[in-house]
Amino acid sequence: MGGHEIQQLIRLFGRLPGLGPRSARRIVLYLLRDPQARLQPLLRALDQTGQAVTTCSTCGNLDTSDPCHICTDETRDQRLVCVVETVGDLWALERAGVHGGVYQVLGGTLSPLAGVGPEDLNIASLLARLDAGQVREIILALGATVEGATTMHWLMDRLAEYEVTLSRVAQGVPAGGALDVLDDGTLAAALGARRPA
Amino acid sequence: MGGHEIQQLIRLFGRLPGLGPRSARRIVLYLLRDPQARLQPLLRALDQTGQAVTTCSTCGNLDTSDPCHICTDETRDQRLVCVVETVGDLWALERAGVHGGVYQVLGGTLSPLAGVGPEDLNIASLLARLDAGQVREIILALGATVEGATTMHWLMDRLAEYEVTLSRVAQGVPAGGALDVLDDGTLAAALGARRPA
Ligand SMILES: [Zn+2]
Ligand SMILES: [Zn+2]
Numbered sequence: 031m032g033g034h035e036i037q038q039l040i041r042l043f044g045r046l047p048g049l050g051p052r053s054a055r056r057i058v059l060y061l062l063r064d065p066q067a068r069l070q071p072l073l074r075a076l077d078q079t080g081q082a083v084t085t086c087s088t089c090g091n092l093d094t095s096d097p098c099h100i101c102t103d104e105t106r107d108q109r110l111v112c113v114v115e116t117v118g119d120l121w122a123l124e125r126a127g128v129h130g131g132v133y134q135v136l137g138g139t140l141s142p143l144a145g146v147g148p149e150d151l152n153i154a155s156l157l158a159r160l161d162a163g164q165v166r167e168i169i170l171a172l173g174a175t176v177e178g179a180t181t182m183h184w185l186m187d188r189l190a191e192y193e194v195t196l197s198r199v200a201q202g203v204p205a206g207g208a209l210d211v212l213d214d215g216t217l218a219a220a221l222g223a224r225r226p227a
Numbered sequence: 228m229g230g231h232e233i234q235q236l237i238r239l240f241g242r243l244p245g246l247g248p249r250s251a252r253r254i255v256l257y258l259l260r261d262p263q264a265r266l267q268p269l270l271r272a273l274d275q276t277g278q279a280v281t282t283c284s285t286c287g288n289l290d291t292s293d294p295c296h297i298c299t300d301e302t303r304d305q306r307l308v309c310v311v312e313t314v315g316d317l318w319a320l321e322r323a324g325v326h327g328g329v330y331q332v333l334g335g336t337l338s339p340l341a342g343v344g345p346e347d348l349n350i351a352s353l354l355a356r357l358d359a360g361q362v363r364e365i366i367l368a369l370g371a372t373v374e375g376a377t378t379m380h381w382l383m384d385r386l387a388e389y390e391v392t393l394s395r396v397a398q399g400v401p402a403g404g405a406l407d408v409l410d411d412g413t414l415a416a417a418l419g420a421r422r423p424a
Contacts, residue, residue, distance in 0.1 A: 033291040035279055039272040046254045048246075057243045059315050061273075062280050062289050069277045073270065075236040076258075080266045082232055083259050092259050094230040118256050 036062070088159070090135030090152040092117045100124075100132055107131040109166035111159065113185065115139055115173060118210040123171065126214035128221045131169075134159075139177035140184055148184065160192045169224055170198040173208045197224040233259070285356070287332030287349040289314050297321075297329055304328040306363035308356065310382065312336055312370060320368065328366075331356075336374035337381055345381065357389045364392040371398050371412065 036058065044054035061069040079094065086098035093099060100106065110131025114120050115138060123129050136151045159165050170185060172178035182198060189196055199220040212220075233255065241251035258266040276291065283295035290296060297303065307328025311317050312335060320326050333348045356362050367382060369375035379395060386393060398416035 033296050035272065035276045035291050036289070039276045042269045042272050047257050048250045048253060053245045055318060056245060056315075058276075059289075059318070060244050062276070063314075065277050065280055069273060072239045073273045073277055075232065075239050076266060076270045076273065079232045079236045079255075079259070080262050080270055082230075083262055092233070092256075094232050099230050117260075118253075121252060121256070 088155065089133045090117070090137055090155070091120055091133060103132075107166075109164060110169070111156070111165050111167070112169045112171050113156070114171050115178065115181075116210070119171065119173075119208075122210040122212065123217060123221075126217040128214070128218040129169075131167075134168075136181065139172065139175070139181040141177050141180070148188075151181075153185075153188075157188075160189070160194065165192075165194050167195040167197070169221070170196070171221070172198075175208075199224050285352065286330045287314070287334055287352070288317055288330060304363075306361060307366070308353070308362050308364070309366045309368050310353070311368050312375065312378075316368065316370075326366075328364075331365075333378070336369070336372070337378045338374050339377075345385075348378075350382075350385075354385075357386070357391065362389075362391050364394070367393070367395040369395075371416065 040051070040054045040058045042054075043049055043057050044051045046054075049057070061072065082094035083092060084094065084096045085091070086093055086096050086101055088097045088101045091098040091100060095102075101108070107130055111134050112123065112129050112131055113134045113136060114123065115136055117135055120133050120135055123133075134152070134156045136153065138146055138151055140146055140148065140151065168189065170182050172182045186196060237248070237251045237255045239251075240246055240254050241248045243251075246254070258269065279291035280289060281291065281293045282288070283290055283293050283298055285294045285298045288295040288297060292299075298305070304327055308331050309320065309326050309328055310331045310333065311320065312333050314332055317330050317332055320330075331349070331353045333350065335343055335348055337343055337345065337348065365386065367379050369379045383393060397420050398413065399420055
């Protein structure tokens with residue numbers, strides 16, 4: 031094997047989601063066989079992104095600018111807010127290209143058992159947007175899990191006092207399924223068939 | 228999605244062996260959710276390894292020192308040289324812990340069809356080690372492929388003039404392997420190399 035530094039690099043790659051020791055070794059070997067063409071570009075991209083990445087203070091998206099490029103995109107309907115659990119869900123909806131509005135990333139779901147309450151989620155900034163009259167319609171795009179349903183109902187209660195159209199994705203989200211593994215067509219159907227909450 | 232830098236990072240991860248767009252997104256999201264604890268250590272390890280990695284001028288191993296830590300390990304039999312095709316093969320043998328000598332990494336196999344000749348492989352330094360009288364025994368540990376066999380026979384011819392013991396790894400049924408999933412070549416080799424039970 032290579033020396034201490036190479037072992038450490040394999041260990042770190044092996045901790046990434048979906049990777050193990052074998053795939054990590056394969057990747058590190060690939061990078062080290064041509065460091066100039068393979069390792070260096072990855073190093074630069076990690077450096078630049080790591081320095082610039084920030085959480086959008088408006089919506090909770092991860093981006094290299096705050097507000098993020100979605101919250102500053104004037105071609106989007108800034109008053110149509112899609113509420114999602116995670117940045118991964120936001121990315122999935124963006125890839126599908128099925129939502130022309132903006133987002134609110136909660137950063138998780140309510141879970142009394144796990145001790146996750148409303149104050150642990152990114153809800154204050156959603157209420158601030160509502161209080162400022164910046165929201166016309168809210169789409170609740172939460173996963174079809176117990177926690178997703180709990181969160182959705184809590185939000186429906188909490189948002190009832192506001193003058194906004196409230197809808198939720200209904201068709202297409204399989205029971206127990208997370209949004210970010212769904213194909214584009216399913217996501218499109220789920221959004222298109224949203225119903226009043 | 229995130230901005231330009233994040234997209235570029237996902238693209239680069241997606242090019243690594245065994246990864247695609249989906250696994251790359253998952254990894255980048257994982258890194259960006261906690262840059263300090265996840266992205267930065269990976270960045271540092273890539274930087275350190277990228278700066279230090281070099282090819283051992285004795286054996287062809289990739290390491291952060293030249294000669295590599297195997298070639299300088301006095302607890303190993305420096306006169307017993309195992310010839311392998313790739314650094315990946317060397318790593319596999321090291322993980323198995325089955326070789327107490329040193330290595331010679333050819334960097335590929337002879338392939339007249341692909342235009343790979345002896346001058347394209349790391350053979351000169353092997354001959355130099357032989358000429359210097361540093362080698363007592365050579366184990367040819369090449370793959371059981373057409374190219375591996377071609378390379379092995381070429382080396383057996385080329386090394387015939389030297390006063391060294393020449394051996395090759397046995398072909399046969401892998402440990403834990405059932406016979407009915409093996410290809411014909413492996414079965415033929417396993418039968419041909421049968422030993423008294
Ligand atoms: Zn934003
Ligand atoms: Zn070496």
